[in-house]
Each structure stands twice: as structure tokens, then as C-alpha cells.
Amino acid sequence: RVDSARLWNSLMEIAEIGATPAGGCNRQALTDEDREGRDLFVRWCRDIGCEIRVDRMGNIFARRPGADNSSPAVITGSHLDTQPTGGKFDGVYGVLAGLEVLRTLEDNGIRTKAPLELVVWTNEEGARFSPAMVGSGVWAGEFSLEYGHSRADKSGITIGEELERIGYLGTEPVLPRAIKASFEAHIEQGPILEKQEQVIGVVTGVQGIRWYDVIFHGMPCHAGPTPMEDRRDPVQALSMLCERLYREVRAYSEDARITCGDLRAAPGSRNTVPEEVVLALDLRHPIPEGLNHLHGSLYRLAEQVQEETGTRVEVREEWYSPPVAFDENCIDAVSRAVQTLGYSNRRMVSGAGHDSVYVSRVAPVSMIFVPCEGGLSHNEAESAEPGHLEAGCNVLLHAMLKAAEL
Amino acid sequence: RVDSARLWNSLMEIAEIGATPAGGCNRQALTDEDREGRDLFVRWCRDIGCEIRVDRMGNIFARRPGADNSSPAVITGSHLDTQPTGGKFDGVYGVLAGLEVLRTLEDNGIRTKAPLELVVWTNEEGARFSPAMVGSGVWAGEFSLEYGHSRADKSGITIGEELERIGYLGTEPVLPRAIKASFEAHIEQGPILEKQEQVIGVVTGVQGIRWYDVIFHGMPCHAGPTPMEDRRDPVQALSMLCERLYREVRAYSEDARITCGDLRAAPGSRNTVPEEVVLALDLRHPIPEGLNHLHGSLYRLAEQVQEETGTRVEVREEWYSPPVAFDENCIDAVSRAVQTLGYSNRRMVSGAGHDSVYVSRVAPVSMIFVPCEGGLSHNEAESAEPGHLEAGCNVLLHAMLKAAEL
Numbered sequence: 001r002v003d004s005a006r007l008w009n010s011l012m013e014i015a016e017i018g019a020t021p022a023g024g025c026n027r028q029a030l031t032d033e034d035r036e037g038r039d040l041f042v043r044w045c046r047d048i049g050c051e052i053r054v055d056r057m058g059n060i061f062a063r064r065p066g067a068d069n070s071s072p073a074v075i076t077g078s079h080l081d082t083q084p085t086g087g088k089f090d091g092v093y094g095v096l097a098g099l100e101v102l103r104t105l106e107d108n109g110i111r112t113k114a115p116l117e118l119v120v121w122t123n124e125e126g127a128r129f130s131p132a133m134v135g136s137g138v139w140a141g142e143f144s145l146e147y148g149h150s151r152a153d154k155s156g157i158t159i160g161e162e163l164e165r166i167g168y169l170g171t172e173p174v175l176p177r178a179i180k181a182s183f184e185a186h187i188e189q190g191p192i193l194e195k196q197e198q199v200i201g202v203v204t205g206v207q208g209i210r211w212y213d214v215i216f217h218g219m220p221c222h223a224g225p226t227p228m229e230d231r232r233d234p235v236q237a238l239s240m241l242c243e244r245l246y247r248e249v250r251a252y253s254e255d256a257r258i259t260c261g262d263l264r265a266a267p268g269s270r271n272t273v274p275e276e277v278v279l280a281l282d283l284r285h286p287i288p289e290g291l292n293h294l295h296g297s298l299y300r301l302a303e304q305v306q307e308e309t310g311t312r313v314e315v316r317e318e319w320y321s322p323p324v325a326f327d328e329n330c331i332d333a334v335s336r337a338v339q340t341l342g343y344s345n346r347r348m349v350s351g352a353g354h355d356s357v358y359v360s361r362v363a364p365v366s367m368i369f370v371p372c373e374g375g376l377s378h379n380e381a382e383s384a385e386p387g388h389l390e391a392g393c394n395v396l397l398h399a400m401l402k403a404a405e406l
Numbered sequence: 407r408v409d410s411a412r413l414w415n416s417l418m419e420i421a422e423i424g425a426t427p428a429g430g431c432n433r434q435a436l437t438d439e440d441r442e443g444r445d446l447f448v449r450w451c452r453d454i455g456c457e458i459r460v461d462r463m464g465n466i467f468a469r470r471p472g473a474d475n476s477s478p479a480v481i482t483g484s485h486l487d488t489q490p491t492g493g494k495f496d497g498v499y500g501v502l503a504g505l506e507v508l509r510t511l512e513d514n515g516i517r518t519k520a521p522l523e524l525v526v527w528t529n530e531e532g533a534r535f536s537p538a539m540v541g542s543g544v545w546a547g548e549f550s551l552e553y554g555h556s557r558a559d560k561s562g563i564t565i566g567e568e569l570e571r572i573g574y575l576g577t578e579p580v581l582p583r584a585i586k587a588s589f590e591a592h593i594e595q596g597p598i599l600e601k602q603e604q605v606i607g608v609v610t611g612v613q614g615i616r617w618y619d620v621i622f623h624g625m626p627c628h629a630g631p632t633p634m635e636d637r638r639d640p641v642q643a644l645s646m647l648c649e650r651l652y653r654e655v656r657a658y659s660e661d662a663r664i665t666c667g668d669l670r671a672a673p674g675s676r677n678t679v680p681e682e683v684v685l686a687l688d689l690r691h692p693i694p695e696g697l698n699h700l701h702g703s704l705y706r707l708a709e710q711v712q713e714e715t716g717t718r719v720e721v722r723e724e725w726y727s728p729p730v731a732f733d734e735n736c737i738d739a740v741s742r743a744v745q746t747l748g749y750s751n752r753r754m755v756s757g758a759g760h761d762s763v764y765v766s767r768v769a770p771v772s773m774i775f776v777p778c779e780g781g782l783s784h785n786e787a788e789s790a791e792p793g794h795l796e797a798g799c800n801v802l803l804h805a806m807l808k809a810a811e812l
């Protein structure tokens with residue numbers, strides 16, 4: 001069994017890096033804060049004798065050798081980056097739960113047969129750099145390294161530049177080695193476990209996600225003398241599209257999700273009709289047909305609004321992460337660990353994307369969810385109970401031990 | 407008669423300051439470019455013997471003494487600041503038309519009885535600092551000097567700080583001296599003169615303008631796992647409000663105007679429901695009842711959307727500039743000048759706000775409009791014909807001479 005207090009204290013210590021006045025964390029990918037978090041992680045791993053490798057996407061691998069180092073590794077991990085107004089648990093819990101597993105093995109002098117690896121993936125959130133999970137995505141072969149390095153934030157700074165600047169542009173090739181199994185612990189980020197009073201979510205897969213930039217091309221003109229019928233107003237087009245799309249998505253199925261996380265107008269002057277409005281759109285559904293349907297609605301409505309308003313509505317596809325089913329053996333390993341430990345639990349599909357999505361392309365994977373307060377995440381008030389975090393970590397320990405063998 | 411080529415050349419020379427690649431101007435209020443434009447203006451005025459005063463709002467007064475300097479002055483002027491993606495004529499034409507009048511008098515050795523003053527007003531556009539016409543507004547007593555100095559741009563820098571920084575925080579009190587009459591030449595910024603093939607617009611007044619910040623208070627949460635019914639999504643509320651408000655405003659009357667010039671989402675991350683969206687809204691109507699009606703629609707719809715979505719919709723009133731009727735004698739002076747000169751013309755109400763709105767609170771005022779290409783303004787492609795600019799300037803010359811007497 002893991003040391004609950006040590007896990008909690010490490011979570012609280014790293015949460016000081018990028019701590020926000022409202023009690024959350026702003027440790028966005030590849031900022032100085034992210035570097036500080038990475039440095040602390042590396043120090044903690046070296047303290048228990050792990051060997052550190054950093055690849056050219058800045059993914060960090062901390063390896064604990066096994067009895068048989070020719071065996072494929074059992075891996076775990078998650079991410080240290082946060083949303084701009086993020087919480088203290090999203091991602092970092094999965095990393096420090098993995099660390100707590102290694103510390104517990106070290107304390108008890110346990111050597112597994114297979115080596116263990118604890119991974120920190122670069123830019124999982126997709127908040128500073130789109131898309132999400134880009135570090136694990138390049139590693140798993142979904143994206144090229146050039147694509148990964150060239151992704152830019154809103155001010156045009158790229159991942160490649162920032163990796164170099166913060167000293168995490170490693171030398172290792174961005175490629176998976178042979179992997180026996182992978183497990184990732186995470187807060188649920190939704191309300192199901194809490195509402196149903198279950199301690200552990202046995203995660204069977206992840207819903208599909210599609211990201212778009214929707215660009216409304218207006219014609220700048222004066223707010224006063226220009227007759228309404230002479231205008232091409234991108235905000236009117238935006239409001240018509242969004243009003244209809246929200247209605248259609250919500251009417252389609254209660255599993256469907258639509259989020260408009262960012263809106264930017266240029267030039268952004270109150271008495272000038274904008275030249276351009278850019279909407280950052282996120283659509284999700286657990287099954288491929290469902291997500292296709294939402295995708296179709298977007299294109300149909302964009303065309304409709306373009307015709308009705310004469311304002312060009314351009315839909316740029318930014319990212320597609322199809323629904324994923326995890327490995328049955330890994331799901332079983334988690335299920336059995338939960339049963340051994342006696343925690344209440346349910347099987348569930350993840351609403352959020354995770355690095356495990358891309359890891360699952362090259363290795364057998366599953367995930368372990370624990371409840372978070374009010375189902376709230378991507379919010380500075382994100383919170384979780386120490387007892388639940390401990391439970392998830394114990395499940396991770398047992399599942400990893402089972403997979404790595406003694 | 408004025409020198410058309412000199413007027414045009416001066417317009418083209420000053421347009422190089424802040425010139426944009428697309429052929430427009432970005433010389434926003436109190437930037438380094440604005441300072442450069444002001445410096446050039448001051449130099450040109452000194453070259454013809456004018457005496458320069460700068461008040462504590464950075465308004466610049468260039469005075470050409472008359473035969474009777476105890477007489478109230480006849481004034482003209484406009485602004486040198488532009489929109490972020492502005493044109494080469496909005497504002498600067500009114501300033502340089504005034505300069506061309508003074509140059510013409512100088513060339514011809516004409517001394518008026520009343521002194522003449524040519525004014526550059528600070529931050530007319532309202533693009534960098536809200537509200538518009540704030541320099542003339544403080545001068546006319548509509549706003550306090552503290553209010554004027556404290557207005558901040560999007561990055562929090564104030565007018566007071568920028569006046570100091572660019573060296574235009576003058577020492578003169580911000581107060582009108584006695585004024586005989588005021589005239590302002592300007593491009594129409596709308597399509598009426600061009601469509602009706604008229605050279606001069608005799609401006610009888612200015613429509614009413616109301617500015618608002620509409621703030622949609624959301625609850626940040628994760629784009630994936632959070633059920634739609636648990637969300638307070640400010641973009642959904644925004645799109646519902648705007649969709650309805652555009653419809654109502656356009657249905658109300660063809661004179662009504664609605665513009666949403668800026669939109670900002672915080673924290674602005676694609677996979678997080680925003681905590682807050684701020685909409686910069688501009689409503690206009692030529693008569694008070696009409697503008698009141700639009701104002702009422704906004705409040706009613708904001709409440710409606712708030713009730714339907716559970717998302718708080720806060721309407722903050724930013725500025726109100728009621729409809730204004732200009733002085734009958736000044737309008738007549740312009741009319742007679744147009745007739746003398748034989749230009750085609752029509753009476754019209756301005757769709758844009760102008761410094762003359764505030765000047766009219768303390769002095770008899772009217773304005774002279776000339777056509778602009780396609781009615782386009784607040785656009786880098788803004789354009790006007792040299793012949794029209796010359797005509798407007800000739801009308802200004804005659805109206806000022808009439809008011810100032812020989």
C-alpha cells in the first residue's frame with residue numbers, strides 16, 4: 001500500500017509552482033513554471049535511483065530497472081502542464097501517483113521482473129499549443145516531429161523554440177520502445193463517480209474529439225454610417241451559427257458535447273465591424289457515428305449561415321482524436337486490482353482526452369479514475385479527496401505489479 | 407479657393423506615419439505614431455506663424471490672430487488618431503482642410519476680423535481608449551479631467567500616462583474660450599453622397615450612440631466530461647443574445663445600427679468553457695426614442711437569456727452620446743457657401759460621432775461632408791477623390807471667412 005500523506009504532500013508541493021491567487025495552477029506547457037515542475041520531478045525521480053531520459057519532444061522518461069531488463073517495460077505517467085486557470089490535480093496526479101508507486105517499491109525493497117517507466121508527456125492540455133496530447137502523439141507516430149516542433153501559441157512561439165529555451169529539447173528519438181502494459185491514473189474531471197458514490201472508475205476507453213477553428217470573414221466598416229444591409233458582420237454570422245449549433249448538438253443526444261473555449265475578433269475596435277472573428281471549437285461524442293453527425297451539423301450550418309449572411313464562414317479542422325477502446329487485459333488488470341483492494345467502482349468511458357489515447361496505439365493500455373469534487377476540472381477550484389487519490393494510487397500499484405511480475 | 411494639390415500632398419505625407427501594408431493607417435491615439443503626426447502638424451502650423459497651445463487633455467490649438475483679437479475665435483479641426491486598421495482620411499482630412507484654409511489665407515495675405523483656431527482633438531476614435539471624442543468631451547465639460555486621464559486601453563495603460571510619455575500633456579486648462587462659430591470638414595464615412603452623386607453634405611446633426619460592455623459570466627469547466635446541463639456557458643448565452651438582438655434591431659427600423667466590434671474570452675482555452683466573455687457593443691439611432699427602444703431591447707433580451715441559460719448577463723453602460731442638432735446659423739453658413747461655390751449638395755445627419763458633437767455644447771457648430779469611395783471607412787481601403795476633398799475645403803474656407811468677417 002502506498003503512503004497517502006507522502007502522495008498528498010508531493011501534490012501540494014508541486015502545486016506551489018504556478019499557484020494562482022484563486023487556489024489553482026497556471027503551469028502552461030513549456031513556460032518557466034512548467035520547467036520548474038519538470039526540474040522538481042526529475043530531482044524526485046533521481047532521489048529514488050531512477051535513470052532519466054528526455055526525448056526530442058521533451059517527454060521525460062524515468063526508468064526503474066527490473067530484474068530482467070531485456071523485458072518490455074511497464075509504464076505509467078501523465079502530464080505536468082495545466083490549463084491557464086487549471087487545478088492542482090489534472091495530470092499531475094497521474095505523474096505523482098506513478099512516483100508514489102516507485103517510492104513505495106523502493107521503501108519496501110521490491111524489484112519487479114520487468115523494468116518500470118514513469119513518463120511526463122509534453123503539452124497534454126492543448127491549452128497553450130494545439131492540439132492536446134501532442135507529446136504522446138508524436139511519440140506514438142500520430143504526428144511527425146516537425147509537426148510537433150512547429151505548433152505555435154497565440155503569440156507565434158513554437159514548441160520547438162520553447163523546448164530549447166527551457167532546456168527540455170532532449171536528444172532521445174521520439175519513439176516507443178517495447179512496452180508490456182501502460183496504466184494512467186487521473187481524476188475523472190466529470191461528476192459520475194461522485195454522484196454514484198464510487199471510488200474508482202475502471203476506464204474502458206475515451207470518447208472522440210474534434211477540434212476546429214471556425215473563421216468568420218467580415219468586411220471592416222464604420223459602426224455608424226454603414227447601412228446594415230451593406231455589411232458583412234462576422235459577429236452576426238458567429239451568433240447565428242453558434243445559436244443553431246448549440247441547439248442541434250444538445251438536441252442530438254445527451255452524450256454530445258460542444259464547447260467554444262476561445263473567441264477572438266480583429267481588429268477588435270468597438271466602432272468597427274470586425275474583419276475576422278476566430279472561434280476555437282471542440283466537439284465530442286463517445287461513438288464515431290455520433291461525432292460524424294456533429295461534424296456534419298457544423299459544416300451544414302456553416303454553409304447555411306454563409307448563404308444567409310453573405311459572410312464567408314471557413315471551417316478549419318485542427319485535430320481529430322477518434323473514440324478509443326482500451327485493452328481488455330489491461331482493463332481486467334485494473335478491475336482485479338480494484339476487487340482485491342475492495343473499492344467500490346464502475347466501468348466508464350473517459351470524457352476527456354488523455355496521453356493514454358496515443359499510448360494505446362503502440363501498447364496495451366487502460367486508465368484508473370478517481371472522483372473529483374463536483375465533477376469540476378479545468379477550473380482553479382478543482383479538488384479531490386486524499387482518500388480517493390490514495391485509492392487510485394493503490395490500484396495503480398497493484399495493476400503495475402501484476403503486469404510487471406515480481 | 408484652396409490649393410487642391412497642397413491639401414492632397416499633405417494628406418499623403420502624414421499618411422506615411424503609421425502606414426499599413428494594406429494601404430491604410432494605424433496611428434492609434436497617443437502611440438508613437440500619433441506623436442509623430444502631432445509633431446508634423448505643429449511644425450506645419452508654426453511654419454505659417456500660428457501660435458500653439460496644448461491643454462491638459464493633449465488637445466492642440468493652433469491660433470491665427472485676427473484684426474480684433476478680443477473677438478471670440480472661429481474654430482475648425484478634427485482628429486489625427488485612427489482606428490487600428492484605419493484609412494488615410496477619417497479625421498486627418500478635417501485637420502488638414504483647416505490647415506489648408508489657414509495656408510490659403512496666409513498666401514493671399516488675408517487677415518480676418520476674428521481670430522481663427524485650428525484644433526486637433528485627442529482620442530476621437532475611441533478605438534484605443536473608450537469612449538470616443540474624449541478630448542473634446544472633457545474640453546466641453548461632458549467629462550471631468552480625471553475621467554479623461556484615467557481611461558485605459560486593453561493593457562491597462564491610461565490616457566494620462568500616455569500623454570505624459572509622448573510629451574503632449576499640456577499645461578493649458580481644458581476649457582473652451584469664447585467661440586463665434588465652429589466648422590468641421592469630414593469624409594461622410596457612409597454611402598449616401600456617393601450614391602446620390604452629391605459633392606457636399608450639409609450636416610444638420612449627429613445620430614445618437616450608446617456603448618456597452620456586455621459581460622457573460624460563465625463557469626469554467628472541462629469541454630469533455632462536463633454534461634451540457636451542468637454548464638454555464640457564456641458563449642452559448644452570447645450567441646443567443648446576439649442572434650436575437652441583431653434580429654430585433656434590424657426589424658425595428660432601417661435607421662437602427664448594431665455593431666459588435668470586439669469579443670474577448672477568458673481564459674481563452676479551447677477545451678475549457680470560458681469564465682467570462684466580454685462583448686463591446688455599439689447601438690445607434692438618429693432619434694432619442696429610437697435609441698431608447700434599442701436600449702430597452704438590449705436589457706430585455708439580456709434578462710431573457712440570463713433566465714433561459716442560468717448564465718449571468720451583465721450590461722455595463724460605457725458611453726451615451728445623445729442625438730445632436732447643429733446650429734441653424736452655422737448650417738446656413740455652410741449652405742450658403744455651397745451655393746456660392748455651386749456644388750451639388752444635400753442636407754444630412756451624420757451616422758458617425760465627431761468632435762463637433764461636444765463642441766456644439768459650448769458653441770454654434772456645423773459640419774461639411776464629402777463623399778468617400780463606396781461609403782467605406784474604418785477600413786484600410788478608405789478612399790476619397792481629390793476634387794471632393796478640395797470642394798469640402800473650399801466650403802470650409804468660405805464658411806469660416808463669413809463667420810470671422812474680413
Ligand SMILES: NC(=O)NCCC(=O)O
Nearest residue numbers: 124125132352353630677
Ligand atoms: N485530461 C485533460 O484535461 N486533457 C485535455 C485534453 C482534452 O481536452 O480532453
Ligand SMILES: NC(=O)NCCC(=O)O
Nearest residue numbers: 224271530531538758759
Ligand atoms: N468619425 C469617426 O469615425 N468617429 C468615431 C466615433 C464613432 O464611432 O462614431
